[in-house]
Amino acid sequence: MKGVDHLAHERNKTEFDVDAMKIVWAGSRHAFELSDRMARLVASDPAFQKDGRIRLGRKELFKNTLRKAAHAWKRILELHLTEEEAGWLRNFVDEPSFTDLHWGMFVPAIKGQGTDEQQQKWLPLAYKMQIIGSYAQTELGHGSNVQGLETTATFDPETDEFVIHSPTLTSSKWWPGGLGKVSTHAIVYARLITNGQEHGVHGFIVQLRSLDDHMPIPGITIGDIGMKFGNGAYNTMDNGVLTFDHIRIPRNQMLMRVLQVTREGKCVKSNVPRQLIYGTMVFVRQTIVADASTALARAVCIATRYSAVRRQFGSQDGGMETQVIDYKTQQSRLFPLLASAYAFRFVGEWLKWLYTDVTQRLQANDFSILPEAHACTAGLKSLTTTATADAIEECRKLCGGHGYLCASGLPELFAVYVPACTYEGDNVVLLLQVARFLMKTVSQLGSGKKPVGTTAYLGRVQDLLQCCCDVQTAEDWLKPSVVLEAFEARSARMCVARAQNLSKFENPEDGFAELSADLVEASVAHCQLIVVSKFIDKLQQDIPGKGVNRQLQNLCYIYALNLLHKYLGDFLSTGCITPKQASLANDQLRSLYSQIRPNAIALVDAFNYTDHYLGSVLGRYDGNVYPKLYEEAWKDPLNDSVVPDGYHEYIHPMLKQQLRNARL
Ligand SMILES: CCCCCCCCCCCCCCCCC/C=C/C(=O)SCCNC(=O)CCNC(=O)[C@H](O)C(C)(C)COP(=O)(O)OP(=O)(O)OC[C@H]1O[C@@H](n2cnc3c(N)ncnc32)[C@H](O)[C@@H]1OP(=O)(O)O
Numbered sequence: 001m002k003g004v005d006h007l008a009h010e011r012n013k014t015e016f017d018v019d020a021m022k023i024v025w026a027g028s029r030h031a032f033e034l035s036d037r038m039a040r041l042v043a044s045d046p047a048f049q050k051d052g053r054i055r056l057g058r059k060e061l062f063k064n065t066l067r068k069a070a071h072a073w074k075r076i077l078e079l080h081l082t083e084e085e086a087g088w089l090r091n092f093v094d095e096p097s098f099t100d101l102h103w104g105m106f107v108p109a110i111k112g113q114g115t116d117e118q119q120q121k122w123l124p125l126a127y128k129m130q131i132i133g134s135y136a137q138t139e140l141g142h143g144s145n146v147q148g149l150e151t152t153a154t155f156d157p158e159t160d161e162f163v164i165h166s167p168t169l170t171s172s173k174w175w176p177g178g179l180g181k182v183s184t185h186a187i188v189y190a191r192l193i194t195n196g197q198e199h200g201v202h203g204f205i206v207q208l209r210s211l212d213d214h215m216p217i218p219g220i221t222i223g224d225i226g227m228k229f230g231n232g233a234y235n236t237m238d239n240g241v242l243t244f245d246h247i248r249i250p251r252n253q254m255l256m257r258v259l260q261v262t263r264e265g266k267c268v269k270s271n272v273p274r275q276l277i278y279g280t281m282v283f284v285r286q287t288i289v290a291d292a293s294t295a296l297a298r299a300v301c302i303a304t305r306y307s308a309v310r311r312q313f314g315s316q317d318g319g320m321e322t323q324v325i326d327y328k329t330q331q332s333r334l335f336p337l338l339a340s341a342y343a344f345r346f347v348g349e350w351l352k353w354l355y356t357d358v359t360q361r362l363q364a365n366d367f368s369i370l371p372e373a374h375a376c377t378a379g380l381k382s383l384t385t386t387a388t389a390d391a392i393e394e395c396r397k398l399c400g401g402h403g404y405l406c407a408s409g410l411p412e413l414f415a416v417y418v419p420a421c422t423y424e425g426d427n428v429v430l431l432l433q434v435a436r437f438l439m440k441t442v443s444q445l446g447s448g449k450k451p452v453g454t455t456a457y458l459g460r461v462q463d464l465l466q467c468c469c470d471v472q473t474a475e476d477w478l479k480p481s482v483v484l485e486a487f488e489a490r491s492a493r494m495c496v497a498r499a500q501n502l503s504k505f506e507n508p509e510d511g512f513a514e515l516s517a518d519l520v521e522a523s524v525a526h527c528q529l530i531v532v533s534k535f536i537d538k539l540q541q542d543i544p545g546k547g548v549n550r551q552l553q554n555l556c557y558i559y560a561l562n563l564l565h566k567y568l569g570d571f572l573s574t575g576c577i578t579p580k581q582a583s584l585a586n587d588q589l590r591s592l593y594s595q596i597r598p599n600a601i602a603l604v605d606a607f608n609y610t611d612h613y614l615g616s617v618l619g620r621y622d623g624n625v626y627p628k629l630y631e632e633a634w635k636d637p638l639n640d641s642v643v644p645d646g647y648h649e650y651i652h653p654m655l656k657q658q659l660r661n662a663r664l
């Protein structure tokens, strides 16, 4: 609707160049223009409308998703979209579907773990969607413990085939997206057995359904695992169950970049480390970090716009009531989330760079930074998804009662987003991986091994154990070196304390299990340090646009000082700061909230989300919330009739009964 902009008075307060900020948010002018074009293309196409999706039953919902995926593919072909454009288009369609797994995991698994010949054979088919793939790793009995998977792939030298088999109920593949009803193929993870010997878990390309009539290949049992959390939401996805009864596949369908099985059934290791079998997870975790900022920004955009529209209390002399965004409590809950959206954006950018760097090094047979890439992707996936899921729920509360309505867009966003804390690695399990990496790094300090990359600060551990925070005034908390040192000292001291406690155990594994809750806290501190330091690095770049850098500085310090406040126990107990300095940090935080306040609406406008993508009456660009909320209510099927179905069977007899009782 072109009409009154109810948020115009807010937009008039802006102190920076919003268009320049849009480019900073998108990452580049190219990324901005491309995503903007794709967002508008999707929003203007009636085939992609999302209204009423939450009211559909499972079958209708799923069919609707199939229709949209097919339409998206048609448009991609008609418009000759590049891979990058097609990715944006699918993103703005905004509905989880089998295509996420096909493009997000099946294709990357073949690229990362397949040999050149395997890539030449399978990738063209996948790129043209002549086959549709899924990623079948998790089983009913095991997800986190990948080495505990039970599906077997036994080499039969007589026929030069692998026999894929599900020996137990718990070995049934369980969860893979797209598997239940759509995928024709899957990368199946199974224990490799040759000549009676086990060789660990490996990936195999397995055909599941006929390419002619979509029926399962004989010996394969396959279906959907059932409804999941929330209306609509992730129920557009056919997460599946799959069992194999001695399914035969040719030998050349084992992904053999890490390990080759010869015609005789001999295993020949290549020069790449075994961990590369987990490479697809590293890739996807990196994309999940980038997606976290997108989801968080959606929730924050809705809550910020609505907080500027909503008024409660404070009217004097019959004047306007107070906008809820002006309450300090609202600001102290909302603005750190706004700051987190930007912080996660920049750390996501950096992680993408790290991933690209690792990939290039791997191609040159340099595997040295693989452990760090694993720790960073695992830790940041855990940190950002936990924070984002919590933030979406906080945004719902920030919108009061209306936030609980599906029309706010927040319940569906939460339901779709929250499994990110579990898939691609349970967030606690991933933090334990980070802890192992940190403890290993600390234990090697004595042997003179210099830590690099994100753990370089541990190389200065002696200084960090002794340093005193140099803050005397609230303004001192606006110095990057001061903030960075406080976070480095906290993380280093926590790591060293955990390492010392671990060394008291005779068996390190016993110690690790016993101290795991403490270790996870050290991992969180380390990951928060990464986010803060990458935000500070971003500020050092030459960022064009009036007032843009200033806003980013404010957001960076809000992010860091709010963490300091939230995790004050860590900072105080490790002696990194004094209670007085903590109190000064809080003073600074309040001042930063006041500085962000006039720019809040423009800072969420910079996300450049269309109303279609936001899918929220509360988050509308024009702020015209109440009439639209009222209009939306009447669309509910319950309002199709004035007197509800069931009145004659249930309400009327009850009323009559009461009437009779009253007469008695
Ligand atoms: C309003 C509406 C909104 C609509 C929005 C619509 C948007 C739609 C978009 C949504 C789409 C999202 C798409 C996402 C789809 C999700 C699909 C999900 C897929 C999956 O979940 S796949 C399955 C993932 N599974 C896991 O992650 C399992 C977790 N477990 C593990 O990763 C490992 O087994 C482990 C890490 C726990 C390790 O186990 P273990 O201790 O047994 O260790 P190992 O012996 O195996 O290995 C030890 C050494 O290896 C190193 N290591 C481990 N992992 C890696 C790795 N990945 N890379 C490199 N190195 C690794 C360890 O560090 C050890 O090293 P060391 O040196 O020996 O110590």
Ligand SMILES: Cc1cc2nc3c(=O)[nH]c(=O)nc-3n(C[C@H](O)[C@H](O)[C@H](O)COP(=O)(O)OP(=O)(O)OC[C@H]3O[C@@H](n4cnc5c(N)ncnc54)[C@H](O)[C@@H]3O)c2cc1C
Pocket: 101, 135, 136, 137, 138, 141, 142, 143, 144, 145, 174, 175, 176, 177, 234, 239, 419, 422, 423, 424, 425, 426, 427, 428, 429, 432
């Ligand atoms: C929506 C969704 C989509 C998915 N899509 C796919 C897919 O496409 N393909 C696929 O293969 N899989 C998929 N999965 C499966 C997913 O990867 C696993 O569920 C996930 O890795 C967690 O494993 P789990 O279910 O075995 O959890 P569990 O490991 O059983 O976790 C249960 C609890 O135990 C704790 N725990 C486990 N191990 C430890 C430990 N060592 N120390 C301390 N605590 C521990 C966890 O923290 C958690 O609290 C999907 C899952 C979901 C929810």
